[in-house]
Amino acid sequence: MFCQVIVDIVHENVASPFTYRIPDMMILEPGQRVAVPFGPREKEGIVLEVSEDCDLDPVRIREVIRPLEDYPAIPQELMELAAEMAEKAHCPLAETLRLMLPAQMRGGRVHVKTERRVMLAIAPEVAIELAKAEKRSRKRAEILRILAEADGISVKVLSESVRDPGDALKKLAADGLVEIFETETLRRPEAAFEAQGDPGFTLTPGQEEALGEILPALQGKGGRFLLHGVTGSGKTEVFMEAVRKTLALGKSAIILVPEIALTPQMVAWFRGRFGPVAAVIHSRLSPGERFDEWRRIRRGDARVVIGARSAVFSPVRKLGLIVVDEEHESTYFSDHHPRYDAREVALSRCERERATLILASATPSVLSFAKARRGDYMLLEMPRRVNERPLPEVELIDMREELENGNRTVLSGALRTALKKCAAKGEQAMLLMNRRGYNSFVSCRSCGYVMKCPNCDISMTYHIGSQDGLLRCHYCGQTLTPPDRCPECGSRYIRFFGAGTQKVEEEVRKLLPGVRTLRMDYDTTSGKDGHGKILEEFRSGRASILIGTQMIAKGLDFPRVTLVGVVAADMTLNLPDYRSRERTFQLLTQVAGRAGRGLEPGRVIIQTYKPEDPVIGYAAAQDYRSFFEDEFRRRRNGLYPPFTLLARILVESPREEAVVCTAETMEKQARELLDKHPDWKKKVLLMMNDTPSVKVLRGKNRRHILMKLLVSREADELIAALTEMTRETDKVTDVWLEVNPTTMM
Ligand code: ADP
Ligand code: ZN
Ligand code: ZN
Secondary structure: OEEEEEEOOOOHHHOOOEEEEOOOOOOOOOOOEEEEEEOOEEEEEEEEEEEOOOOOOHHHOOEOOEEOOOOOOOOHHHHHHHHHHHHHHOOOHHHHHHOOOOHHHHHHOOOOEEEEEEEEOOOHHHHHHHHHHOOOOHHHHHHHHHHHHOOOEEHHHHHHHOOOOHHHHHHHHHOOOEEEEEEEEOOOOOOOOOOOOOOOOOOOHHHHHHHHHHHHHHHOOOOEEEEEEOOOOOHHHHHHHHHHHHHHOOOEEEEEOOOHHHOHHHHHHHHHHHHHHEEEEOOOOOHHHHHHHHHHHHHOOOOEEEEOHHHHHOOOOOEEEEEEEOOOOHHHEEOOOOOEEHHHHHHHHHHHOOOEEEEEEOOOOHHHHHHHHHOOOEEEEEOOOHHHOOOOEEEEEEHHHHHHOOOOOOOOHHHHHHHHHHHHOOOEEEEEOOOOOOOEEEEEOOOOOEOEOOOOOOEOEEOOOOOOOOEEOOOOOOEEOOOOOOOOOOOOOEEEEOOOHHHHHHHHHHHOOOOOEEEEOOOOOOOOOHHHHHHHHHHOOOOOEEEEOHHHHOOOOOOOEEEEEEOOHHHHOOOOOOOHHHHHHHHHHHHHOOOOOOOOOOEEEEEEOOOOOHHHHHHHOOOHHHHHHHHHHHHHHHOOOOOEEEEEEEEEEOOHHHHHHHHHHHHHHHHHHHHHOHHHHOOEEEEEEEOOOOOEEOOEEEEEEEEEEEOOHHHHHHHHHHHHHHHOOOOOOEEEEEEOOOOOO
């Protein structure tokens, strides 16, 4: 017997499988991990196929050394998925296969944990008799007595009652009275999240209607849904029911969330309702815990998995359902190598495994909504909040008027009054500041010079308090002492500029002395479970006002919050990115949706320098449809995705000349390709060799060749050819191709 093995080395020369002989007595299946000889070394590999014969010269074929597990670590469906992804991304199969396994499993960095246990080899009554008769060793008698009561316990537990039982156990085993053996144990991640029981809601008509469409799909051949429900419409409850049904049908479910740290409530619900069949995959698991959760899933013991984007690769048995919650979040897109979009992977899995896909959001991505309109997904809408709770009232405040009226602070008169009222009534408020740090960056008032990081070409931020009065770069961690004279013109008027969360917190404290505030941003959440602690503190009601960056806008449900303030709505509106309007709309709508989720009605105040911008207006009205139509038209007119593909070849190197030179070569080669293929050329709307807006990052100079392509088969072929091209470059520069990347900076 022979097998084809993908050897786990990511290198161009070994992208294709190698043939090995399977020794007699060894049985292997596709998906199984094996140790194989490779050159002078032993390497890990994954069996692709097993065959009876092969047409290579038999003397030159080497033998598989041993299987690494006695079961296929990658089930068949995921083998197929990896192959499909490799083909799409034009990357070696070894790279996509890696996604299917816990990272630490490769290279044998985690092991199955075992435990020594002991059990009686005789009947318990006999053991008790022997214990009574035992006169010389009290320890021996004690052990026999304990085992007669609770047979098959771990040696560790036993040694809590009997000190150093080792020798006595050995003798007992030698006399044939007990048996000592090793068993596998599982490292169960601690229940860091408190379990909550089932609230037993009566479903609302909107929830009933949505489930009316989903449940038949679960029972049948699967379906694809986009669940668009306003904030507070009870989307979670809909997919909880869908999960319950999936389990009842004997199948498994995967729930993807943008960031597990931000969804402790959801995790608690899942734990509480589904108990030990639920597995939670998050970044704070130790490698051993992660491996064991993976094994529980692989064995079919865990049948509901909740986790961030990589959980989409969970090897569940009989997949019935995948839910992608807050599907518009950019965290579903992985721009590491190999790049993938978890939503597309989920769709591909569901089709292959005949499962149901639910994408859920109050503000679906323009891409997903366009697909739903085209009929790729069935659109399920829940336009009303649970229990007829009203949507919050949104007021727009023109900050230009505030300034004209002499208010130079970051809080408008209206927001100040509302905060006071809220505090007086003992209710809670959230303030969103889409930026971090105190008085963010440093600039010269005389010449306009901005202090930038020497490694990254990005302005440095200044922090008061927790930091040490230093300027800090958020990309590479570089710190500098703030200068007292401008390095450019020598002026003394070099000042801190702009406002961040610390500044807002300070003003709120001045306005409401004695009222407790909490701040949630990059700086306050860096510790272990930083998010969880702050959110718990806020939920408990010990603090009244939560001030934070976009982190606070995500899916949180605080019934006591009656006021939400957005300090500067248009901060993100004019970034040089075609998605900035979509992102701003999503952020404002989501954060407005945090207000009034309990019994008290909610109030939202959005401060802006551009109240006439339609995006701000749609968000204030929570009007997704109008936003979508407007944005869709704009994308069609401007030829942006989903009508086109944006791609770039990014070149990076510490040496500037090398970057310029490689970028020129790349452009030349790309243009040659187009000349050779006129049909590809027709689909290219733009190709431009340019300096990105971040010119230097982490000490590397950068250049990119930007391309805009019409969506077509030809564009895909061109991208495949360009991918090949970027692989074959020198080692002085890093070159890679990005398609619709999350940022173009
Ligand atoms: P969404 O995700 O759509 O914004 P959630 O799923 O967070 O909304 O639900 C909003 C709130 O309504 C939550 O506190 C939830 O527990 C509650 N809820 C959901 N469904 C019901 C129901 N059928 N009856 C009563 N309360 C419900
Ligand atoms: Zn200056
Ligand atoms: Zn830097």
